[in-house]
Amino acid sequence: GEDVEQSLFLSVREGDSSVINCTYTDSSSTYLYWYKQEPGAGLQLLTYIFSNMDMKQDQRLTVLLNKKDKHLSLRIADTQTGDSAIYFCAEEMNSGYSTLTFGKGTMLLVSP
Amino acid sequence: DGGITQSPKYLFRKEGQNVTLSCEQNLNHDAMYWYRQDPGQGLRLIYYSQIVNDFQKGDIAEGYSVSREKKESFPLTVTSAQKNPTAFYLCASSMGQGFGEKLFFGSGTQLSVL
Numbered sequence: 001g002e003d004v005e006q007s008l009f010l011s012v013r014e015g016d017s018s019v020i021n022c023t024y025t026d027s028s029s030t031y032l033y034w035y036k037q038e039p040g041a042g043l044q045l046l047t048y049i050f051s052n053m054d055m056k057q058d059q060r061l062t063v064l065l066n067k068k069d070k071h072l073s074l075r076i077a078d079t080q081t082g083d084s085a086i087y088f089c090a091e092e093m094n095s096g097y098s099t100l101t102f103g104k105g106t107m108l109l110v111s112p
Numbered sequence: 113d114g115g116i117t118q119s120p121k122y123l124f125r126k127e128g129q130n131v132t133l134s135c136e137q138n139l140n141h142d143a144m145y146w147y148r149q150d151p152g153q154g155l156r157l158i159y160y161s162q163i164v165n166d167f168q169k170g171d172i173a174e175g176y177s178v179s180r181e182k183k184e185s186f187p188l189t190v191t192s193a194q195k196n197p198t199a200f201y202l203c204a205s206s207m208g209q210g211f212g213e214k215l216f217f218g219s220g221t222q223l224s225v226l
Contacts, residue, residue: 004154030211042116042202042217043155050212088154092211099145099170100215102154 004103006089011109018076020106022089025070029091032065033100034074037086046074046087076108084110114139118203118218124226125190125197133188133221135203142208144186145215148172149200158201161186162208190223198224 005023012018024032030051035043049056049063049072056063062075076083086107090100116137125131137144143162147155157170161180175194180186186205190197201221206213 008152035215040220040222042118042204042219043215044217045214048212048214092213099157099160100155104152104154 004089004091004101006087006103006106008104009107009109011111012079014079014081014110014112016079018079018083018108018110020074020076020087020089020108022072022074022103023070024072024089024091024101026091026093026101027067027070029093031092032063032072033090033092034061034063035088035090035102037088037105039085043088079108079110081110081112084108116203116205116216116218118201118221120221121219123221123223125223126226128192130189130191131197131223133190133201133203133223135186135188135218136184137186137205137216138184139205139216140183141205141216142183143206143213144180145204145206146170146176146178146186146188147202147204149202149220155202158188 003025033048034046036046037043047058047061054065060077064073086105088105089103119134145160146158149155156172158176159178161167177189203218204215206215
């Protein structure tokens with residue numbers, strides 16, 4: 001079956017690094033995504049990684065993929081209070097059409 | 113500016129009533145989606161459409177209906193058969209070209225039962 005697991009909550013201080021973890025179960029996943037949701041709003045794509053890569057860096061964001069362990073992480077460097085939000089991991093199945101399976105989301109709280 | 117517009121922002125439903133949530137996009141995207149979000153839960157796919165006049169059920173389609181008569185529009189009707197409709201509903205769109213699709217989301221509609 002397909003399932004995406006995330007820890008529910010993470011609290012950090014401003015200026016620290018944040019690491020949000022995700023595990024998935026489908027080894028045939030093609031792309032894995034990180035989305036951000038601010039209160040009362042829709043989701044915004046932050047970054048994504050193709051399954052044949054093990055790392056992707058985009059400014060303050062670093063995505064690490066361990067395909068053997070089916071583990072995905074998002075590191076946010078120099079975390080700011082504006083980074084406080086819910087972060088969703090999502091996997092795209094190799095099913096011939098793009099539908100995503102989302103995790104339950106990790107709430108990141110950044111304190112001054 | 114291109115984007116996805118959902119309306120209304122808040123909606124209340126009485127017992128036995130059908131309500132329709134609007135979703136319009138001007139991104140020229142072929143594919144559109146409806147997701148349901150419950151507190152502390154991930155997003156669950158209700159329906160999706162790859163092309164005009166065609167749509168497929170997602171994981172939780174029971175009690176919902178959709179139409180796709182125009183490329184820009186993908187309205188969702190929450191019928192009286194949906195016994196637990198209170199949730200945050202998100203519409204999304206993508207180019208519809210297959211893998212590596214980036215979903216663009218609207219700002220959501222919060223539906224509550226009176």
